[in-house]
Amino acid sequence: MQPTVIDLTVASRNPACDNRSVLYHDYPGQHCSIAASLEVVGERWSLLIIRDILRGRRRFDQMQESLGIARNVLTKRLNRLIEADIVERRRYQTGPDRYEYFLTEKGLDLxxxxxxxxxxxxxxxxxxxxxxxxxxxxxxxxxxxxxxxxxxxxxxxxxxxxxxxxxxx
Amino acid sequence: MQPTVIDLTVASRNPACDNRSVLYHDYPGQHCSIAASLEVVGERWSLLIIRDILRGRRRFDQMQESLGIARNVLTKRLNRLIEADIVERRRYQTGPDRYEYFLTEKGLDLxxxxxxxxxxxxxxxxxxxxxxxxxxxxxxxxxxxxxxxxxxxxxxxxxxxxxxxxxxx
DNA sequence: CACAGTGGGTTGCATAAAGAAACTCTAATG
DNA sequence: CATTAGAGTTTCTTTATGCAACCCACTGTG
Structure with missing residues (x-):
């Protein structure tokens, strides 16, 4: 098993990724950094997605297969993570657009x-x-x-x- | 920026990790300590409950109010944590039985x-x-x-x- | 004594999220 | 021309969560 080479190049927030999704987690009355963090990544799949990207699984289908996550849920999670500036989506091919997902500095800090x-x-x-x-x-x-x-x-x-x-x- | 080699893959499934408790989270195909941990505490409220107990909120109603969690869900979470040997329930009064919740060593290790x-x-x-x-x-x-x-x-x-x-x- | 309050939950129902599987779209490949 | 691949949608079903009400055994107050 050879380790995977990962380009950890970091980028800035991409405003093109508009998403109307809301943070459905709301821990009311919590003025606590732990609660605030959990609102963003304290949910079923987020950390495993981040681990996967760190591991070199950068593409949708790779992650989907490796995690066994439902495809629609993976879509939602990735969009949430992009919105939170933890993950960045980069097109590596046009025509049929293809994307890869990378961790931002904020994501790496997890x-x-x-x-x-x-x-x-x-x-x-x-x-x-x-x-x-x-x-x-x-x-x-x-x-x-x-x-x-x-x-x-x-x-x-x-x-x-x-x-x-x-x-x- | 040079590429980084990171591989958090985990090789073998360990039967010791199997817990007869009802782990409703099942990350299929994940044989990884991170995934295993998340199965136990990687869910919406668990860590906040543990934080509350650490801060001295040991009783049901205190936690319920402080977290804003639904009572039935708090019951379920506490029972899961007890089953996982992370939280211990101690009766501090009989008659109408009253309980306090404490962290075990395993819980403190979180x-x-x-x-x-x-x-x-x-x-x-x-x-x-x-x-x-x-x-x-x-x-x-x-x-x-x-x-x-x-x-x-x-x-x-x-x-x-x-x-x-x-x-x- | 009647009655409200407290601690620690259950129960039932409505809604929100997750899962499974099929479908779409575009381009490249055989 | 049929198939494959990547990256998702769409639809439908199952599961989890939230909310409000209820229960029960005391305890304290007027």
């Missing part, structure tokens, strides 16, 4: 959330086999913990400093 | 996820007013970042080392 879930899941969902994948520091090869700190060199890492390799499982 | 969401939300949802709440190190009073590191004394903190106080907003 990496800590994914790492936190990964750490928790490794501890409680895969306790005896060990983590199915390890996140390692590209430069020195040390494993990265859920604080995004390299266990070998001690550096505090950003998303671009790390990669995922098969774990002991 | 603190990193909350801190990651908090960090993201502070950055993107409350950019001008500043964070509505600050997490501080109880011992030295320094603020805690989303790596759960005290900015003042540099220590790596656990959930019991920190507390939440009103922020500048």
């Amino acid at each position: 990496w800590p959330v994914l790492m936190a879930y990964l750490g928790w899941g490794d501890k409680y969902c895969e306790p005896e086999t060990g983590p199915p994948r390890l996140i390692v520091h590209k430069e020195c090869g040390g494993t990265v913990n859920d604080r995004r700190i390299c266990q070998k060199c001690g550096r505090e890492l950003e998303v671009r400093d790390a990669e995922s390799i098969p774990g002991p499982a | 603190w990193p996820v909350l801190m990651a969401y908090l960090g993201w939300g502070d950055k993107y949802c409350e950019p001008e007013t500043g964070p509505p709440r600050l997490i501080v190190h109880k011992e030295c009073g320094g603020t805690v970042n989303d790596r759960r590191i005290c900015q003042k004394c540099g220590r790596e903190l656990e959930v019991r080392d920190a507390e939440s106080i009103p922020g500048p907003a």
